[in-house]
Amino acid sequence: MNDLWRNLPYTPHVGQAEIHAADARFKLAVAGARFGKSLSGAREMLRDTICGNGRGWVVAPLYALVRPEFSYLAHDAAALAQLRTVRTGGRDGYSRLTTCCGGEILGLSAHSPFSLLGEELDWLILCEAAHLEREAWERYLRPRLGTRLGRMVASSTPRGGNWMHELYVRATDGRDWARFHYATWDNPGITPQEIEAARRALPADVFDEQYGGQFMPLSGRVFPEFCVATHTGRLEAPPGCRVTRGIDFGFTNPMAVVWVAEDGDGRLLVLREFYRAGMIVEQAAAEIARIDEELRAEGLVIGMGYADPSGPAHIATLCENGLPTARAAGGVAHGIDLVRAALKTRPDGTPGLRIDSGCANLIREMEAYSWHEGDAENEKQPDKRRDHAVDALRYAVAGLRHGVRVRVSNPA
Numbered sequence: 001m002n003d004l005w006r007n008l009p010y011t012p013h014v015g016q017a018e019i020h021a022a023d024a025r026f027k028l029a030v031a032g033a034r035f036g037k038s039l040s041g042a043r044e045m046l047r048d049t050i051c052g053n054g055r056g057w058v059v060a061p062l063y064a065l066v067r068p069e070f071s072y073l074a075h076d077a078a079a080l081a082q083l084r085t086v087r088t089g090g091r092d093g094y095s096r097l098t099t100c101c102g103g104e105i106l107g108l109s110a111h112s113p114f115s116l117l118g119e120e121l122d123w124l125i126l127c128e129a130a131h132l133e134r135e136a137w138e139r140y141l142r143p144r145l146g147t148r149l150g151r152m153v154a155s156s157t158p159r160g161g162n163w164m165h166e167l168y169v170r171a172t173d174g175r176d177w178a179r180f181h182y183a184t185w186d187n188p189g190i191t192p193q194e195i196e197a198a199r200r201a202l203p204a205d206v207f208d209e210q211y212g213g214q215f216m217p218l219s220g221r222v223f224p225e226f227c228v229a230t231h232t233g234r235l236e237a238p239p240g241c242r243v244t245r246g247i248d249f250g251f252t253n254p255m256a257v258v259w260v261a262e263d264g265d266g267r268l269l270v271l272r273e274f275y276r277a278g279m280i281v282e283q284a285a286a287e288i289a290r291i292d293e294e295l296r297a298e299g300l301v302i303g304m305g306y307a308d309p310s311g312p313a314h315i316a317t318l319c320e321n322g323l324p325t326a327r328a329a330g331g332v333a334h335g336i337d338l339v340r341a342a343l344k345t346r347p348d349g350t351p352g353l354r355i356d357s358g359c360a361n362l363i364r365e366m367e368a369y370s371w372h373e374g375d376a377e378n379e380k381q382p383d384k385r386r387d388h389a390v391d392a393l394r395y396a397v398a399g400l401r402h403g404v405r406v407r408v409s410n411p412a
């Protein structure tokens, strides 16, 4: 690939080079504004554009947003391979480009989904993907790549915890996907002075999103140190590890259970989650027991469960159904401190707590869990609307950290 760029004025910066180096069919790059997403996205597909007669689409939420990627491709293809390019159609002549080898690039807005039907593709660039509708990718675009095993690169500044965040969380599944996360300042062409000027001028949450590339604003987050790239991945606990359950009850709201293993070095690994509304505790107990069995089959030892102390009747039901469960120790603030301490990076450079990327609800809540806006510093409370799986995690961590102390202070 570098050979291809030799004749272009392009030296990828470190982040862009990482994106290009990945050997994955689908690449997802989430980054702050001006990181160089459009340029790297276009250069990623350059080889496919000039070699052979493939068909590729550049798709954006609005037609105008197709232009940067499309221009880079059109310019490079002409400059590099001296291809005769013919531009036709489109309001400003940018929508279609054909090469003399029979290749075709189409720039499309995803505004009208039906325009996205009907063709098979060799490659696809999604521009500002977080602003596309989920449906555009799942129903109309992804299937276009099936017959030719087409490649895709999607780049975007984040936009809260929408479907793109979900895709990002799941992008560790399988070898087809690679995901990247960068801030504006990872583009060495943007001066630190400019970054600082923006930091001073913008509300903190806007800066975090648009410059820091954060899915959720760091400011106001209960777990600001939690980072999907650092704290999630495909996890396996060594056989023999003890697994603790954390349980938050709910019926209208989801009931949430997390399974947390502690490895020999005291690192916490959240291996599984259960997250379901509308299920009574007896029914949930059967599901929990089933997941316990799966983990036992992997050689893990299922230990105690720690649950919401305000649900003694539910705790009793779990115990009656063969799931030993105790009231979780400590208050909310203390539990949060314990989780934050566990998230910290250890001296060997690894985080003390990681979450399996299959636990999509917990990961979403870890990022979204925030303090009530406007509350005074000394009386702030976490937002109760999205705290089900995070509460379950808090109970498990409190149980793990205080299990001994509780037993000593309350001898049986």
Ligand SMILES: Nc1ncnc2c1ncn2[C@@H]1O[C@H](COP(=O)(O)OP(=O)(O)OP(=O)(O)O)[C@@H](O)[C@H]1O
Pocket (backbone or CB within 6 Å): 010, 011, 012, 013, 016, 032, 033, 034, 035, 036, 037, 038, 039, 040, 068, 157, 187, 189
């Ligand atoms: N490797 C590079 N070498 C030189 N200049 C670069 C490089 N990467 C990006 N740039 C420059 O940085 C600027 C931003 O690049 P680009 O438009 O690709 O970023 P972006 O992340 O898509 O921005 P936006 O958030 O506005 O969509 C452009 O002026 C581009 O030419």
Ligand SMILES: [Mg+2]
Pocket (backbone or CB within 6 Å): 037, 038, 039, 068
């Ligand atoms: Mg761009």
